[in-house]
Amino acid sequence: MGHTEMLLAVAGLDTQKIAERCEKLAGDDWSDFPAAERAAFLFARKQALTPWEVGQADVQKLVHVFGHERALDVVWWSCRCHFMTRVADGFQIPLERDNVFQSPPAPPANNPPAPKQESGS
Amino acid sequence: MLRIPGNGAFGLAFFLAVASFSPLQSAEPDTPSPAPNSARSRVPLLADDAAWSRLPETTDSVHGPLPGWARALVASLPRTTAAMLELDRLYRTSEAFDPRLRAKLRWVAARSNCCDYARRYAEADLLRAGGAKRDVEQLEAGARDLPPRERAVLTFARKMTEQASSVTDAEVQYLIEEFGEPAVVAMVLQLAYANFQDRLLLALGTEIEPVGPLPPLPVQFAAPPAGQKPEPAVRPERPAAADEAAPAKIADTDWLSLSFGQLQDRMEAQRSRTSRVSVPDWEVARQGLDPQVYPPDRPVRIKWSLVVLGHQPQLGSAWIKCLRTFGREANQDRVFEETLFWVITRSLQCFY
Known part of the structure; x- marks a missing residue:
């Protein structure tokens, strides 16, 4: 993974x-994915490769299928992924073998529970 | 397939030329970038007063003109916008390495992304950091007169922006020898931020403010009371999208050039890689972190996070705060979010 x-x-x-x-x-x-998600994937791919070509029509397509607020969420998230990938590519950090985002094993009964999941990448 | 501005397809010849550069050969850019698409805001902008009224409380009385991107985002993502304003100031004033070189690096990333807004901000930050007009002219002329170590940084900035997967171990090793590990981690974080921010600016169509590039805003927002988790933002129902809203058949030959099995193989190879920087242990990484946010008994296990938090606790934790704020505020469907992330990692050939 x-x-x-x-x-x-x-x-x-x-x-x-x-x-x-x-x-x-x-x-x-991609027919198994809902139309709105397909639109988001295509937006993200274009933005990844040619961000300067993303125009009004591309944003409008997202607004059409997600509504204004959710479209902005998609844009923000799509941009966010470029922070994560630049760090990963810059350092070529090896992938972990285990799922490090999952909760670690349950702590002893007297300790507070661990967070549900880790954030960061 | 990655594309570079003005040259259409990012072809094999260009890839080989770039990939064979040694750090010392790394004269900067090449051909002038074309102007991006016309930049008009694509979302409604709130006036400054209205925007400030949507933002969380500040710890001081700092108010003033807000950057266009903040006025575009604040209506639907107020807490994220606040975290981004703090993040932006931190990254634009960081002294983790020479601030003039930081501004030059930001300029090169903006130029590669054809983001005129960010390029002008980088020029303003360069002058604010003690640079001169001549430094800007030198960048525009290709930065060939700069010392080799500085040119290596700018070539690194360009490659990290245009095709990060083409950066070589030797290039990073050279930078670490010249600047040290913490500074190189800061450079990568600056470039990561640039590639996040430029895409946002371009997608929003953000234009330079009427008074010109604004200085970093020295604002600090009040933290929510301990134990209080802000509610997600209200989101209207998603409109019913007709199936024709997006094609279901993918005819992109570059996308189809790697089978699922080949993608899995490349990911497996990533497990055997040697990291270009040291990955600090949790006990080391947590020393520079706020224990309220990163409790010592809840160790972070993600190597990505250990690298950025351990080597650059301020820059790293400000970004992670931004991510967490957005995650809680937008509260998107997690499966959808991560699937979108998958599409981007595949597009960039980032097998991580």
Whole structure:
């Protein structure tokens, strides 16, 4: 698993569902994804490769399928991913073997519970 | 396939030329970047007074003109906007390495992204840090007269922006030898921030403010009371999207050039990589962190986080605060978010 798959696991998908999802994404048929999500994926890909070509029409497509506020959320998140990838690529940090985003094993009974998940990447 | 402005396809020849640069050969840029698409705000902007009234309370009486991006975001993401204003000041005033070089690095990233707004801000920050007009002219002319170590930083900035996966171990090693590990981590964080911010500015169509680039805003927002978790922002129901709103068949040959199995293989190879920087242990990393936010008995296990928090606690934790604030405020569907992240990592060939 890479970090995105680990985070999909934290979001509630099991190993098989994650693999199916990623395999579909990697292929040429996105029909299983809702139209709004497909629009977001296409926006994110264009923004990743040619950010200077993102124009009014691209943002408007997101607004059309997500509404104004949610479209801004998608734009923000899509931009956020470029912070994360630059750090990962800059340092070539090795991937962890375990899902480091999952809660660690339960602490002894007298200690406060661990956070539900870690943030950061 | 990555594309560079003005040159269409990012072809193999260019990739090989860039990949074979040694740090010392690294004269900066190449061809002038074209103007980006016309920059008009694509979302309604609140007036300054209205924008300030949406932001959380400040710990002081700092009020004044807000940057356009803040006025665009504040209506729907007020707490995130506040965290971003603090983050922006921190990154624009950081002295983790020479502030003039920091501004030059920001200029190169903005130029590679064709983000005129950020380029003008970088010029203003360069002058504020003691640089001169001549320094800006030197950047515009390709920075060939700069000392080799400075040129290496600017080439690193360009590669990190245009194709981060093409940066070599030797290039990073050279920078670490010249500047030290903490400074190089700060450089990478600055470039990461630049690539986040430029995309946001370009997508929002943010224009330079009428008075010109604003200085970093010395504002500090009050933290929410301990134990209080702010509620997510209210979001209207998503409109029903017709299936035709986005194509279901992908004909992008570059996208299809790697099978799922090949992608898995590359990810597996990433596990065996040697990190270019040391990954601090939690016990070391937590020393510079606020124990209220990072309790000592809840160790961070993510290497990415250990690197940024351990080497640059201020810059690293300000970004993570921003992420957490956005996560709580926007409260997006997590499966959707991470799937979008997957699309971006695949697009950039970042097998992480």
